[in-house]
Each structure stands twice: as structure tokens, then as C-alpha cells.
Amino acid sequence: MEDRRPVERAQGYLPIADHGIVGDGRTCALVGRDGAVSFMCVPRFDSPPLFASLLDHRRGGALLLAPSRLRASRQRYLPDTAVLVTEMWGPEGAAELTDAFLLEPGARLEDDARAGRGELLRRMRVTQGVVELRCELRPGPGHAVEPSGDGWLLRGPDRVPTAWFHASRPLPGPSGTVVLEAGDELVVSLVWNGVRPAGDPVSRAREHLEATARVWRGWASHVVTDVPRPDLVRRSAITLKLLDHMENGAIIAAATSSLPEYLRGSRNWDYRYAWIRDTAYAVFALRRIGLPAEAKGFLNWALNAASRGTQPLVLYDVDGLPPPEEVEDPYLEGYRRSAPVRWGNAAARQVQHDVYGELLDCAFQWAATGGRLDPGRWEHLAQLAERARTAWSRPDQGIWEVRTPGRPFTYSAAMCQVALDRAARLAWRLGLPGDAEGWRRDARSLARRILEQAWDEKAGALTEHLGGGGLDASLLALPLRRVVPADHPKMAATVRAVAETLGAGGGLLYRYLPGVSPDGVDEPEGAFLLCSFWMADNLVGQGRVDEAAELFERLCSYASPLGLLPEQVDPSDGSFLGNFPQAISHVGLMSTAVVLARVRRGVRPELATHAWFRG
CATH class of the missing domain: 1.50.10.10 (Glycosyltransferase)
Incomplete structure (x- = not known):
């Protein structure tokens, strides 16, 4: 895997190559090496975008989770999965962000049309030192954010609910910072299936990320290996x-x-x-x-x-x-x-x-x-x-x-x-x-x-x-x-x-x-x-x-x-x-x-x- 690199932008934009893709067979999202979900449409691929900072870094909207003073990063997938890991380094510590669209435990991707749960889960874990973590929920044009229970509701045009956002730790608002030390975790969920997750967010995140990875590995095991590369x-x-x-x-x-x-x-x-x-x-x-x-x-x-x-x-x-x-x-x-x-x-x-x-x-x-x-x-x-x-x-x-x-x-x-x-x-x-x-x-x-x-x-x-x-x-x-x-x-x-x-x-x-x-x-x-x-x-x-x-x-x-x-x-x-x-x-x-x-x-x-x- 390539060594960590500085996060560099041109005119406010990451290179296109500095993005990974996660998804669930109904829609998908691009996640940048800077920790931002920069393009995502819900509830399906050709829906209007919820986040589109890839097309306008000021007005397009993004869901950011990253050290406030991000200096370097690198990305990898968990082997044979669509579970994306972004490792990020700040001035006083490092953190690991895991992104996935959750899949139903035990689903078979080859024949299960309803494998996706309609949820993007992001788990940030501090791996060393201290990290001032910034969380920013900023949807694109036509969307608004309002408090809803212990989270925030995103509404699209005509006030139609689009998604619900929740964080495992108190945040000052849909955008804000929190200081974490080595071993601490922050889990955020973006849900658009109408079912708000229940239970301890951190334990649930570990369980569902592992289940999602197993589904992907089971599917990928069918791909032949007797080919070049x-x-x-x-x-x-x-x-x-x-x-x-x-x-x-x-x-x-x-x-x-x-x-x-x-x-x-x-x-x-x-x-x-x-x-x-x-x-x-x-x-x-x-x-x-x-x-x-x-x-x-x-x-x-x-x-x-x-x-x-x-x-x-x-x-x-x-x-x-x-x-x-x-x-x-x-x-x-x-x-x-x-x-x-x-x-x-x-x-x-x-x-x-x-x-x-x-x-x-x-x-x-x-x-x-x-x-x-x-x-x-x-x-x-x-x-x-x-x-x-x-x-x-x-x-x-x-x-x-x-x-x-x-x-x-x-x-x-x-x-x-x-x-x-x-x-x-x-x-x-x-x-x-x-x-x-x-x-x-x-x-x-x-x-x-x-x-x-x-x-x-x-x-x-x-x-x-x-x-x-x-x-x-x-x-x-x-x-x-x-x-x-x-x-x-x-x-x-x-x-x-x-x-x-x-x-x-x-x-x-x-x-x-x-x-x-x-x-x-x-x-x-x-x-x-x-x-x-x-x-x-x-x-x-x-x-x-x-x-x-x-x-x-x-x-x-x-x-x-x-x-x-x-x-x-x-x-x-x-x-x-x-x-x-x-x-x-x-x-x-x-x-x-x-x-x-x-x-x-x-x-x-x-x-x-x-x-x-x-x-």
C-alpha cells in the first residue's frame, strides 16, 4: 500500500484519484482522502445529490469526519470488501476512519436484491495521541438540517425528509469538534431507510461492519484468481x-x-x-x-x-x-x-x-x-x-x-x-x-x-x-x-x-x-x-x-x-x-x-x- 501523503488540493478540490467508493447496490458515495463524503445521491444512484462538494467545494455539500488540522492520509479497502479505511494524521495524533454502506447480515449479493440497509456508517477511532476531530454535516443546495430527537433530520426540496443523522457522542451541532484520545471512538450514521438505529452505537458499528465485510468476502470468493493481476x-x-x-x-x-x-x-x-x-x-x-x-x-x-x-x-x-x-x-x-x-x-x-x-x-x-x-x-x-x-x-x-x-x-x-x-x-x-x-x-x-x-x-x-x-x-x-x-x-x-x-x-x-x-x-x-x-x-x-x-x-x-x-x-x-x-x-x-x-x-x-x- 502506498505510504501516507500530504492532503493537497487544487482550487479547493482533491484529485479525483484521491477518492474511494462505498455502496450497497442501490446507491453509492465517494469518500475523499480528506475524510469527506464528497458525492452521494439518495435513495438511489440517479437521485438528486445529497452531497456534491466534488462539483462545488463551497456550495455542493459534504459529510466530513477528519482531524481539524489534517496533515497526511492514506486509504485502503479491507481485503475483498467494499469497506473503506482512511488513515489520517494530525499534528498530535492519528485516527482511522472506516466507511461502509451496511448490508444485511448473511445476505448473498449475487441474488439478494434487498441486501442494503439504507445506511452509511462512519466509525472514527483514534489510534495514537490526541485528535481534535471535526464533524461537519453540510448538505447541498435545496436541503436543510433541523434537530430531530437525538440527531438531525435532513430535508430536501418541498420539505421532504431525505435522511437522518446521528452521532455516538454529543456534538455542539450538526457541525462541530470533539477532542478524542487514543482508543476513543466516534460513530456517525446517516440513514435514509426510515428506520433509526437502536442500541449502543459503538458496539452496533463493530458488529455491523464485521457482518458487512463478511458478506463482501463471501461474494468476492467467487471471482476467479487464475488471471493476470x-x-x-x-x-x-x-x-x-x-x-x-x-x-x-x-x-x-x-x-x-x-x-x-x-x-x-x-x-x-x-x-x-x-x-x-x-x-x-x-x-x-x-x-x-x-x-x-x-x-x-x-x-x-x-x-x-x-x-x-x-x-x-x-x-x-x-x-x-x-x-x-x-x-x-x-x-x-x-x-x-x-x-x-x-x-x-x-x-x-x-x-x-x-x-x-x-x-x-x-x-x-x-x-x-x-x-x-x-x-x-x-x-x-x-x-x-x-x-x-x-x-x-x-x-x-x-x-x-x-x-x-x-x-x-x-x-x-x-x-x-x-x-x-x-x-x-x-x-x-x-x-x-x-x-x-x-x-x-x-x-x-x-x-x-x-x-x-x-x-x-x-x-x-x-x-x-x-x-x-x-x-x-x-x-x-x-x-x-x-x-x-x-x-x-x-x-x-x-x-x-x-x-x-x-x-x-x-x-x-x-x-x-x-x-x-x-x-x-x-x-x-x-x-x-x-x-x-x-x-x-x-x-x-x-x-x-x-x-x-x-x-x-x-x-x-x-x-x-x-x-x-x-x-x-x-x-x-x-x-x-x-x-x-x-x-x-x-x-x-x-x-x-x-x-x-x-x-x-x-x-x-x-x-x-x-x-x-x-x-
């Missing part, structure tokens, strides 16, 4: 579980909204929703690291969500419904003054043709796990395959969700090919009605068109959109979805071109050329971690296994001391950018670890990356 694979699995809405299997893209892809840039989006695009790729990893229940839950959620309307959306809220309209927050300044802060996501209303392939690929994996495609669901999927026959040639907003006029993106066309291919395979394997032969024929034809129409002879690569033009790292996904073999000469040339032109150093890749964004926004951004994991998978598919393993290790080095990954990394200094922790980055790490492990077990490299290969 099993420590980070297990941490990635736990992180993904923290982003899993356990009631129905939805997995949100990230725990936060509006963390910038570039400081003082405008690409600040709300990622507290579930993307259909992420499902098939996530399920590949989940199934193969020992979590079939989570894989099946996410597949079922995605197929159910998409079947509710005639045209599937790109993303949904955790209920499988359209997210709210996107709005800009008039009060919060944004992380390090990177405005705007946005709630809701307008990409849900975009046209993105890749969704056809994502859903048919999900259906293919659903059938591979024993899931049943009833006549109504299959009829809907077959209609999507029919649309994919022509949609590939029409402009859309693409995988990067550009907010400019669309174009016929190569990735979108490739996923239409996936839709046709998977529909044909499903029809044949399961004896389902439909134009299986026509879908197969059109899939093969479309694969040839992509190789012809996306090829740019001058660039020596497949390019961003049909007709040529612009390198795009999303094309590294084509072999992973079995559109173009990784060792096809044009794909191998594309891999070389992406590495040379989009390489940011240290194994990192930009999605596209800096300053030449397809969305027309003239701003730089960080390197996109998922694309680098895709690069490693391509290297495996080309038989360059040692290079892939080396790249994988370099990418693992970008994880925070807690083993967490962001969406993007600033190549100049390794700092984190974008929403955090990012589910698909952790999926990328797990997937590449699985691919490398498969090759070590003797699976042919060209087959190791395929989501539906059974080797």
Missing part, C-alpha cells in the same frame, strides 16, 4: 458490483455526473445511467471471472428495457425507463471550475445505430447462458435485425455520441453487421422464425463493404466513417465483436495506424486526434482507457501475446492506490479525468485479463477475445 481483477469486480442496481441487474456507467474530460472544458456528462452499449462487453467479462448471476441480470435488464418501445434507446435509468431531460445546474461551479454541471443525459434521445448490434449480441449471450427467447421478445429482436439491414448506411451520432449532425460511422455500420450475424445464428441454433439466410448473407456483404468503404489508402487504415476520413480508436472493437479478424491485413494496418497516430505515450490512446473531435468541440481531452484495453486484445488476436501482456501491465499501473480507474487519463501527468469510477474501464481490465488467461490455457489467440467462444 488477480488483485485488480477482484477490485474491478467489486467496483462493478458497487455500480450494480441489485434490484434488477442494471449497471450504471459511473458513480458521478459532470466530472470533466478536460479541465475547464465543456464535455461534462451525467453517467449515473445504464448504457445498452456496455452490456455485451461487460457480460463477457462477468461470466468469465466467475459472476454468472451478475452477467445474466445485466442481460435480462437490457433486453427488458429495450423491449418496452419500438425503438430502443441508447441508455436508460436504472428502472429501464428514459432518463430525465438534460439540464444544467445553475448553482454548482463544477469540479475545479469546469462548468457546466449537468443532470440527465440528452444522448438518450440520439440516433445511434450500433444499438441494434448491441442488443442482438446481448440476446446471443442470453441464449448462451440458458436464457429463453419467448416469441414476443424474439419478434422484437428480429425487427431490430431488419432495421439493421438499411440503418448502417444512414448518418447517426455514433459511439462517441456527437452532438453535431451525424454521419455514417464505421463503428455503427459494424454493429449493424453484428445484429445481422447474431440474428442469423440465433435463428439457426434455436429454430426461430425469420430470414436467417438473408441475415447471414447481408452480414457477410456488410463486412465486405466496411473493409472497402471505410478503408483510406492514404492513411493506410480503416477510418471513422464510411467513405474514409479520420482515425478512430473505436475500430479496435471490430475484431472483438467478430466483424473483422484481428489478423486481417487491413485490421492489422489499422491497429498500427491507431498506435502511431493516436498514441499518447505510456500505452495510452486518444479516441481520435486531439483537436479533431468528431463532435466539433475544439477542446482537448484525456486518453480513453477502454481503447487501450481494446488495443491489448487486438495484439492477442494477432498473436502478439507478450506485447499485449506488457501493455496490460502498463495500463494496470494507472489504477489509483485503491485499484480504481477513471474514464480517461491525462497523459501529461497521469491524473484522472471523466466520471469515476468508470464501469467500462474496469470491464476493460477484467476482459483483457481473461483474454490473456485464455491464451495461457492454450486457446488460440484469434479466438481468445470472442465473447461467445466457449473455450
Whole structure:
């Protein structure tokens, strides 16, 4: 574990990497190395934030528990759990803060939708010397605090009760200080389930923290260990579980909204929703690291969500419904003054043709796990395959969700090919009605068109959109979805071109050329971690296994001391950018670890990356 470090801020903000995540399968919170809960939404992931100092250190609100004169700190998780420990040092003593969202004793996270108790418990224990401890309860805009019994009630807009706060020792108010000596403890609880805890707070804290840790360890014991970097694979699995809405299997893209892809840039989006695009790729990893229940839950959620309307959306809220309209927050300044802060996501209303392939690929994996495609669901999927026959040639907003006029993106066309291919395979394997032969024929034809129409002879690569033009790292996904073999000469040339032109150093890749964004926004951004994991998978598919393993290790080095990954990394200094922790980055790490492990077990490299290969 990394040694303790001074707590340093820029413009009042901790680095994004200086945060851990705790949660219970309904919502979660970020806890900074300074002892502050800096982002938390209740009662669920996409609710309005109760604390959001991560997006405005003055007005956003936080729940702080730390030495008044904090000098240094470090964080760690209890092994194989989501119980977070922050060790903090003041001028005259040291203290240890343990944070967890409590779970029901004996709960099984793989199949217990009600495992969470709706309570954040924070236990501060002085480990040496004397510590003047500061406790600060400061909710964000629209919330108020008032006395209630032996604690404080937090009320949201329209005076609706949001949560109840209680401390085990008398405090001068919801914010104040108390002096503790070695061995002393202070326990605070934030409860939003309507049931106020009873009994001695200190004894209860010890009992419930131990029970919560046991639940997590029992769940984590199912994660495979015969992969490279099993420590980070297990941490990635736990992180993904923290982003899993356990009631129905939805997995949100990230725990936060509006963390910038570039400081003082405008690409600040709300990622507290579930993307259909992420499902098939996530399920590949989940199934193969020992979590079939989570894989099946996410597949079922995605197929159910998409079947509710005639045209599937790109993303949904955790209920499988359209997210709210996107709005800009008039009060919060944004992380390090990177405005705007946005709630809701307008990409849900975009046209993105890749969704056809994502859903048919999900259906293919659903059938591979024993899931049943009833006549109504299959009829809907077959209609999507029919649309994919022509949609590939029409402009859309693409995988990067550009907010400019669309174009016929190569990735979108490739996923239409996936839709046709998977529909044909499903029809044949399961004896389902439909134009299986026509879908197969059109899939093969479309694969040839992509190789012809996306090829740019001058660039020596497949390019961003049909007709040529612009390198795009999303094309590294084509072999992973079995559109173009990784060792096809044009794909191998594309891999070389992406590495040379989009390489940011240290194994990192930009999605596209800096300053030449397809969305027309003239701003730089960080390197996109998922694309680098895709690069490693391509290297495996080309038989360059040692290079892939080396790249994988370099990418693992970008994880925070807690083993967490962001969406993007600033190549100049390794700092984190974008929403955090990012589910698909952790999926990328797990997937590449699985691919490398498969090759070590003797699976042919060209087959190791395929989501539906059974080797």
C-alpha cells in the first residue's frame, strides 16, 4: 500500500484519484482522502445529490469526519470488501476512519436484491495521541438540517425528509469538534431507510461492519484468481458490483455526473445511467471471472428495457425507463471550475445505430447462458435485425455520441453487421422464425463493404466513417465483436495506424486526434482507457501475446492506490479525468485479463477475445 501523503488540493478540490467508493447496490458515495463524503445521491444512484462538494467545494455539500488540522492520509479497502479505511494524521495524533454502506447480515449479493440497509456508517477511532476531530454535516443546495430527537433530520426540496443523522457522542451541532484520545471512538450514521438505529452505537458499528465485510468476502470468493493481476481483477469486480442496481441487474456507467474530460472544458456528462452499449462487453467479462448471476441480470435488464418501445434507446435509468431531460445546474461551479454541471443525459434521445448490434449480441449471450427467447421478445429482436439491414448506411451520432449532425460511422455500420450475424445464428441454433439466410448473407456483404468503404489508402487504415476520413480508436472493437479478424491485413494496418497516430505515450490512446473531435468541440481531452484495453486484445488476436501482456501491465499501473480507474487519463501527468469510477474501464481490465488467461490455457489467440467462444 502506498505510504501516507500530504492532503493537497487544487482550487479547493482533491484529485479525483484521491477518492474511494462505498455502496450497497442501490446507491453509492465517494469518500475523499480528506475524510469527506464528497458525492452521494439518495435513495438511489440517479437521485438528486445529497452531497456534491466534488462539483462545488463551497456550495455542493459534504459529510466530513477528519482531524481539524489534517496533515497526511492514506486509504485502503479491507481485503475483498467494499469497506473503506482512511488513515489520517494530525499534528498530535492519528485516527482511522472506516466507511461502509451496511448490508444485511448473511445476505448473498449475487441474488439478494434487498441486501442494503439504507445506511452509511462512519466509525472514527483514534489510534495514537490526541485528535481534535471535526464533524461537519453540510448538505447541498435545496436541503436543510433541523434537530430531530437525538440527531438531525435532513430535508430536501418541498420539505421532504431525505435522511437522518446521528452521532455516538454529543456534538455542539450538526457541525462541530470533539477532542478524542487514543482508543476513543466516534460513530456517525446517516440513514435514509426510515428506520433509526437502536442500541449502543459503538458496539452496533463493530458488529455491523464485521457482518458487512463478511458478506463482501463471501461474494468476492467467487471471482476467479487464475488471471493476470488477480488483485485488480477482484477490485474491478467489486467496483462493478458497487455500480450494480441489485434490484434488477442494471449497471450504471459511473458513480458521478459532470466530472470533466478536460479541465475547464465543456464535455461534462451525467453517467449515473445504464448504457445498452456496455452490456455485451461487460457480460463477457462477468461470466468469465466467475459472476454468472451478475452477467445474466445485466442481460435480462437490457433486453427488458429495450423491449418496452419500438425503438430502443441508447441508455436508460436504472428502472429501464428514459432518463430525465438534460439540464444544467445553475448553482454548482463544477469540479475545479469546469462548468457546466449537468443532470440527465440528452444522448438518450440520439440516433445511434450500433444499438441494434448491441442488443442482438446481448440476446446471443442470453441464449448462451440458458436464457429463453419467448416469441414476443424474439419478434422484437428480429425487427431490430431488419432495421439493421438499411440503418448502417444512414448518418447517426455514433459511439462517441456527437452532438453535431451525424454521419455514417464505421463503428455503427459494424454493429449493424453484428445484429445481422447474431440474428442469423440465433435463428439457426434455436429454430426461430425469420430470414436467417438473408441475415447471414447481408452480414457477410456488410463486412465486405466496411473493409472497402471505410478503408483510406492514404492513411493506410480503416477510418471513422464510411467513405474514409479520420482515425478512430473505436475500430479496435471490430475484431472483438467478430466483424473483422484481428489478423486481417487491413485490421492489422489499422491497429498500427491507431498506435502511431493516436498514441499518447505510456500505452495510452486518444479516441481520435486531439483537436479533431468528431463532435466539433475544439477542446482537448484525456486518453480513453477502454481503447487501450481494446488495443491489448487486438495484439492477442494477432498473436502478439507478450506485447499485449506488457501493455496490460502498463495500463494496470494507472489504477489509483485503491485499484480504481477513471474514464480517461491525462497523459501529461497521469491524473484522472471523466466520471469515476468508470464501469467500462474496469470491464476493460477484467476482459483483457481473461483474454490473456485464455491464451495461457492454450486457446488460440484469434479466438481468445470472442465473447461467445466457449473455450
